[in-house]
Amino acid sequence: MIRQWKRVEAGSLTVADREAASRKVVEWQAAQRALIKQSNEERLYLYRNSNREQIGGGTTPKMPKTAQIYRNDLTKTQNESIINIEIDKLTACVIDRKTGKEIDTKVEKIDIKEFNYKKAGFVSFDWSKEERLGHEIYALRLETDKSIQGLVTFHEEAENRTFKVDLAESAIQNRGQDGKLEGVGGNLFAFAGKQSIEKGYNHIYFASKTNLMEYYGKKFGAEFFGYNEKGSPLMEVKNNRLYELVNKYYVIDSGE
Numbered sequence: 076m077i078r079q080w081k082r083v084e085a086g087s088l089t090v091a092d093r094e095a096a097s098r099k100v101v102e103w104q105a106a107q108r109a110l111i112k113q114s115n116e117e118r119l120y121l122y123r124n125s126n127r128e129q130i131g132g133g134t135t136p137k138m139p140k141t142a143q144i145y146r147n148d149l150t151k152t153q154n155e156s157i158i159n160i161e162i163d164k165l166t167a168c169v170i171d172r173k174t175g176k177e178i179d180t181k182v183e184k185i186d187i188k189e190f191n192y193k194k195a196g197f198v199s200f201d202w203s204k205e206e207r208l209g210h211e212i213y214a215l216r217l218e219t220d221k222s223i224q225g226l227v228t229f230h231e232e233a234e235n236r237t238f239k240v241d242l243a244e245s246a247i248q249n250r251g252q253d254g255k256l257e258g259v260g261g262n263l264f265a266f267a268g269k270q271s272i273e274k275g276y277n278h279i280y281f282a283s284k285t286n287l288m289e290y291y292g293k294k295f296g297a298e299f300f301g302y303n304e305k306g307s308p309l310m311e312v313k314n315n316r317l318y319e320l321v322n323k324y325y326v327i328d329s330g331e
Contacts, residue, residue, distance in 0.1 A: 239280055241281075269324075279312050
């Protein structure tokens with residue numbers, strides 16, 4: 076119905092008709108959000124496919140299959156990167172710890188050569204190395220002042236039907252109980268998960284520090300499934316758990 080009313084809106088010949096159709100779009104988008112929220116509460120995990128809402132959008136895609144992972148291949152990864160980012164809160168945006176105010180964000184690909192990441196508070200990793208490896212780097216940017224508060228890089232492993240999260244980092248000013256913003260870490264993982272769901276893989280994984288395995292399990296349902304050749308534990312987020320994480324961030328708003 077969202078797409079139907081968008082068609083009506085686009086084809087309206089009068090301002091009154093266009094505004095009436097626009098109100099219908101908003102009504103159906105609100106109904107969609109309510110349905111998705113209800114499905115999450117009942118652990119059914121419906122998800123939004125924005126392509127179906129667009130004029131000329133494609134046919135209904137098949138529900139992503141349960142990830143079929145060749146774990147022997149995954150454990151042979153040569154990448155030494157280990158995830159140790161803090162997942163303080165899963166929210167639809169980021170939150171200013173001091174004021175409690177919600178701040179809208181967007182995630183966009185950046186050229187790390189044009190960004191002084193050390194000066195911006197990203198001091199834990201050599202992000203230029205990731206770019207040299209050919210990995211795309213994405214930044215979590217505040218809509219208010221356009222500042223970058225988080226970085227993440229991941230890559231597709233089509234043969235294994237998954238995405239590997241290589242690195243994720245929150246700016247140093249956001250870390251710990253006295254950090255400026257909450258919600259950065261979860262936002263970065265949700266963006267990687269969104270790419271996987273859109274590909275139909277429904278699976279992401281990453282190498283974790285041993286002492287953080289239980290932490291990631293409790294925060295967003297990551298599960299241990301083996302070690303890579305460097306001896307680092309591998310954690311995966313898949314199926315309903317991945318939908319639950321992604322839905323925190325990407326089915327709240329509509330109107331694309």
